[in-house]
Amino acid sequence: MKDDLKVGVFLCECGGNISDTIDLEKVKESLDVEFIGQFVNLCSLNGRKLIRDAIFDHGLDRIVIAACSPISHEKTFQDYIKPLNPYLMDMANIREQCSWVHSDKDRATHKAITLINASIEKIKQSDAVDPIYCQTPKEVAVIGGGIAGMNAALSLAKQGTKVTLIEQSPSIGGQMAKIGKVFSPVKIAEECGMCLLNPILNELVWNENIEVLTNTKVIEAERRGGTYNLILEKSPRYVDVEKCIGCGKCAEVCEIEVPDDWNDNLSMRKAIYRPFGQSYPEAYVIDMDNCSKCGDCFRQCNMKAIRLKSKSERIPLQVGSIIVATGHQLFDMDKRPEYGYNRYDDVITQSELGRITGVNGPTKGKLLKANGEVPKRVVMIQCVGSRDEKPDGHRYCSKICCTVALKNANIIKHKYPDTDVLICYTDIRTPGMFEKYYKHTQENEVRFLRGRPGEVVKKGDNFIVRTEDTIKGEFVEIEADMVVLSTAMEPSQGTKEIAEILNVGTTEDGFIKESHPKIKPVATDVQGIFVCGTAHDPKDITDSIMQGIAAASKVSEYNYGGVEIEPFIAEIDREKCILCGECVKRCNYKSMNIQDDEVYINPMSCNGCGKCLIGCNQRAITINGNIDEKITSTIKGVLSKKREGQRMILVFLDNIGYTAADNIGVNRLSYPDSIHIIKVISVNRVRPRHIQYALENGADGLFIGEFPGDLMYGEVERKIQNVKDRIAELGENPERITFSKVYIPYYSGLARKFIEFDKKIAELDEAK
Amino acid sequence: MQKITDSPIDFAEHIIEDVKNSKEEGVLKCVQCGMCTSTCPAAQHSDYNPRDIIERVLDGDISILEDDSIWNCFYCYTCHSVCPVGNSVCEVNQILKQFAIENEMGYDKLYEYMGFADSYFTAAIGAIPEIFFKDIKRDVPGWWEFRLHLDEIRDELDLDPPLMPSKEVIDEVSKILTITGFKDKIEKIRATQG
Numbered sequence: 001m002k003d004d005l006k007v008g009v010f011l012c013e014c015g016g017n018i019s020d021t022i023d024l025e026k027v028k029e030s031l032d033v034e035f036i037g038q039f040v041n042l043c044s045l046n047g048r049k050l051i052r053d054a055i056f057d058h059g060l061d062r063i064v065i066a067a068c069s070p071i072s073h074e075k076t077f078q079d080y081i082k083p084l085n086p087y088l089m090d091m092a093n094i095r096e097q098c099s100w101v102h103s104d105k106d107r108a109t110h111k112a113i114t115l116i117n118a119s120i121e122k123i124k125q126s127d128a129v130d131p132i133y134c135q136t137p138k139e140v141a142v143i144g145g146g147i148a149g150m151n152a153a154l155s156l157a158k159q160g161t162k163v164t165l166i167e168q169s170p171s172i173g174g175q176m177a178k179i180g181k182v183f184s185p186v187k188i189a190e191e192c193g194m195c196l197l198n199p200i201l202n203e204l205v206w207n208e209n210i211e212v213l214t215n216t217k218v219i220e221a222e223r224r225g226g227t228y229n230l231i232l233e234k235s236p237r238y239v240d241v242e243k244c245i246g247c248g249k250c251a252e253v254c255e256i257e258v259p260d261d262w263n264d265n266l267s268m269r270k271a272i273y274r275p276f277g278q279s280y281p282e283a284y285v286i287d288m289d290n291c292s293k294c295g296d297c298f299r300q301c302n303m304k305a306i307r308l309k310s311k312s313e314r315i316p317l318q319v320g321s322i323i324v325a326t327g328h329q330l331f332d333m334d335k336r337p338e339y340g341y342n343r344y345d346d347v348i349t350q351s352e353l354g355r356i357t358g359v360n361g362p363t364k365g366k367l368l369k370a371n372g373e374v375p376k377r378v379v380m381i382q383c384v385g386s387r388d389e390k391p392d393g394h395r396y397c398s399k400i401c402c403t404v405a406l407k408n409a410n411i412i413k414h415k416y417p418d419t420d421v422l423i424c425y426t427d428i429r430t431p432g433m434f435e436k437y438y439k440h441t442q443e444n445e446v447r448f449l450r451g452r453p454g455e456v457v458k459k460g461d462n463f464i465v466r467t468e469d470t471i472k473g474e475f476v477e478i479e480a481d482m483v484v485l486s487t488a489m490e491p492s493q494g495t496k497e498i499a500e501i502l503n504v505g506t507t508e509d510g511f512i513k514e515s516h517p518k519i520k521p522v523a524t525d526v527q528g529i530f531v532c533g534t535a536h537d538p539k540d541i542t543d544s545i546m547q548g549i550a551a552a553s554k555v556s557e558y559n560y561g562g563v564e565i566e567p568f569i570a571e572i573d574r575e576k577c578i579l580c581g582e583c584v585k586r587c588n589y590k591s592m593n594i595q596d597d598e599v600y601i602n603p604m605s606c607n608g609c610g611k612c613l614i615g616c617n618q619r620a621i622t623i624n625g626n627i628d629e630k631i632t633s634t635i636k637g638v639l640s641k642k643r644e645g646q647r648m649i650l651v652f653l654d655n656i657g658y659t660a661a662d663n664i665g666v667n668r669l670s671y672p673d674s675i676h677i678i679k680v681i682s683v684n685r686v687r688p689r690h691i692q693y694a695l696e697n698g699a700d701g702l703f704i705g706e707f708p709g710d711l712m713y714g715e716v717e718r719k720i721q722n723v724k725d726r727i728a729e730l731g732e733n734p735e736r737i738t739f740s741k742v743y744i745p746y747y748s749g750l751a752r753k754f755i756e757f758d759k760k761i762a763e764l765d766e767a768k
Numbered sequence: 769m770q771k772i773t774d775s776p777i778d779f780a781e782h783i784i785e786d787v788k789n790s791k792e793e794g795v796l797k798c799v800q801c802g803m804c805t806s807t808c809p810a811a812q813h814s815d816y817n818p819r820d821i822i823e824r825v826l827d828g829d830i831s832i833l834e835d836d837s838i839w840n841c842f843y844c845y846t847c848h849s850v851c852p853v854g855n856s857v858c859e860v861n862q863i864l865k866q867f868a869i870e871n872e873m874g875y876d877k878l879y880e881y882m883g884f885a886d887s888y889f890t891a892a893i894g895a896i897p898e899i900f901f902k903d904i905k906r907d908v909p910g911w912w913e914f915r916l917h918l919d920e921i922r923d924e925l926d927l928d929p930p931l932m933p934s935k936e937v938i939d940e941v942s943k944i945l946t947i948t949g950f951k952d953k954i955e956k957i958r959a960t961q962g
């Protein structure tokens with residue numbers, strides 16, 4: 001039946017780009033189809049009319065556009081063939097992969113005929129399929145209540161989106177709440193951090209579109225279509241937020257004292273406490289790990305707000321997208337014992353110095369050593385745990401430690417001009433406008449020594465910092481009575497946990513990875529999940545806010561437009577499926593799961609690789625759109641145009657490889673005309689029987705290319721090796737098959753590989 | 769002045785290729801932070817400076833081979849273990865010393881070690897050369913008495929006399945050292961010191 005289909009071929013001259021090299025008259029003569037049209041510029045609106053008229057006049061069922069690459073114009077021509085189904089059109093790439101890479105007119109023309117014939121054979125196998133549109137729920141979960149998460153939540157809420165802000169600690173505010181002073185590059189002054197944070201916090205609290213859940217963690221996440229089903233665990237606060245008026249009488253009577261982690265353990269707090277003055281919700285909380293359940297607070301509370309018997313609660317939450325803003329933590333100083341942090345009270349971190357100099361800190365803002373005296377010399381050590389390839393260190397630059405050190409040095413100098421502050425650095429990194437602040441710090445008589453200290457030792461009442469002044473080239477021992485370590489920023493525990501729960505990719509350093517580091521800075525590998533703040537990488541407050549707002553904006557785009565998905569994905573025959581779960585286990589893209597006694601396939605993550613097919617003993621899975629048959633027909637279409645003595649090599653590439661191959665043409669490099677590129681959805685779809693069929697029907701060589709970043713790379717590599725072994729058993733030469741890495745920017749390398757492979761096949765043919 | 773045809777990095781490349789260099793491209797990653805010098809025991813007691821060694825290597829300054837200070841590194845490997853970029857100055861030093869020797873430099877430094885070489889030939893073992901005894905006697909209290917009375921101490925502890933290589937072994941070791949050219953080198957070094 002499919003042979004009766006009326007196929008129309010449209011040839012594009014591309015303003016000479018194609019017609020100067022390819023003899024289109026000859027092409028027309030050699031094709032046997034219902035209709036052949038030709039136009040100087042097929043992608044223009046006139047071209048659209050030509051195509052549409054021909055479809056009506058000749059009753060065409062299938063269309064082949066012989067023009068440029070589908071990467072540039074597939075969408076255009078899918079639109080131009082209306083009213084036909086968009087998937088009943090195929091593009092033969094006779095520009096990037098023919099006229100731009102071959103100069104011999106006769107050979108280029110013959111190759112164009114071959115490529116168009118392949119498209120004709122392929123399109124006859126195509127069925128009408130509908131693109132899948134996914135509209136996702138508009139509700140959003142923002143995980144993490146620091147400055148990035150708060151700004152993302154607020155931006156979305158102001159656009160009318162319902163947001164649930166999930167914070168695992170008893171208060172929102174995050175790290176910014178405890179850093180004391182902040183500074184800006186232009187304004188040479190240190191400002192009160194809390195005074196800047198509070199208005200944002202208030203605005204957020206009063207916004208009706210935001211629900212704040214503190215003491216809450218995401219413990220499970222599951223995705224179905226564009227919907228995330230989250231299970232949250234809300235730990236008890238043991239104090240009724242509605243009733244507590246924050247009078248603090250409970251804490252007054254509480255007899256238990258423990259180190260206050262909000263003050264970096266530099267002061268004590270009670271077992272019933274408020275995390276900090278402006279914490280939200282404005283209610284006390286009981287630290288049950290340290291509570292003795294004496295009942296004093298319960299008896300003291302006039303509001304009857306204490307609930308000692310509360311239990312944790314599980315809350316289901318359904319959202320369409322998620323913003324991860326789970327923040328950072330600081331480098332563990334146990335890993336660098338040479339600086340004496342755990343041995344000496346007056347060796348502290350910049351974070352602790354921030355608390356000490358903060359007016360709401362343990363000394364009410366006075367810079368004092370453990371013995372109560374003002375230090376005479378403070379030495380700061382930069383890059384502790386950063387730019388460090390030693391075991392447990394971090395190779396990256398933590399980006400903010402230089403400017404944080406400058407800030408704290410200035411704060412010390414303002415209050416205690418007689419205290420000598422010396423910063424030991426390797427490079428001072430104050431990009432952009434922050435250089436001004438660096439100069440200001442120098443004017444403020446803060447001293448700088450270029451050299452990375454190796455050791456801090458105690459000598460009498462003071463410390464000796466051993467370093468080299470690398471500018472003078474002299475070994476120096478600096479006496480100090482306070483040492484401040486600028487510790488690296490690393491992903492928080494919460495960031496690591498959420499990455500695992502949501503199955504989003506992380507960098508080798510454990511931060512949440514963006515889907516493209518340059519042009520997609522807030523999207524993650526998973527559609528519908530976005531990242532912002534220091535969960536993504538080290539950054540300052542301004543950058544965290546900007547990224548939070550950017551993430552909100554991306555969520556809005558997503559909520560507004562929905563997502564269109566190519567329909568070539570797996571489909572389950574529910575009659576045949578016995579729910580063995582084999583496909584779920586096999587799927588590298590984690591796009592399958594079992595829900596309510598059904599295998600559910602997520603169309604947003606399935607890429608149609610077909611790995612699930614192989615494991616299904618029930619043969620209950622198919623890939624939409626006749627993929628297998630289309631590949632066979634394409635091979636047939638190429639090989640049926642083989643001329644006597646012509647060498648034919650088939651190259652299978654997916655979208656990434658195909659783009660790399662296009663780049664060879666775009667850059668006007670060349671490769672042998674034996675190379676015939678076949679675009680597939682996933683190279684895993686190329687089955688052993690396709691390879692065998694090609695070899696039996698005249699293919700001289702087969703080249704399979706895969707991007708190493710693809711989740712199926714390892715598997716395809718193994719599969720090809722198996723195919724080679726089998727081919728050898730059948731008496732064919734396995735050398736005729738090759739598997740290769742392809743990268744989009746490395747097109748010149750791909751061209752070279754084509755040339756080398758062609759040469760190798762030529763040698764094999766000669767030997768035969 | 770550095771001329772356009774100069775290629776200072778060749779010196780570093782030459783060192784990186786040496787089999788003794790285990791840290792691959794570490795030399796090239798040095799940012800001169802100075803952490804090696806800050807922890808180097810030799811740097812604290814002499815004019816040896818490990819950071820400066822790498823700087824001169826990266827500058828292509830071959831005159832470093834003639835510099836006395838490279839002989840002050842005694843391979844404690846502290847710089848190797850603390851370097852934040854994964855470089856090893858002490859391995860670079862070993863390579864530099866080797867280059868120096870190949871270029872017939874530093875023989876006077878090697879001369880002090882001749883006692884080790886002699887003990888290979890006469891006893892087929894490595895022993896502390898007598899030239900160092902005076903210093904050890906001064907620096908390690910009790911060591912000299914211990915050494916003088918070693919036989920009595922072993923006796924007291926009911927230990928056999930130390931097991932020494934037999935004559936055949938000594939002959940064989942001497943033969944190997946001669947055939948491999950070790951002996952020639954020794955004689956060459958000795959000759960330069962008159």
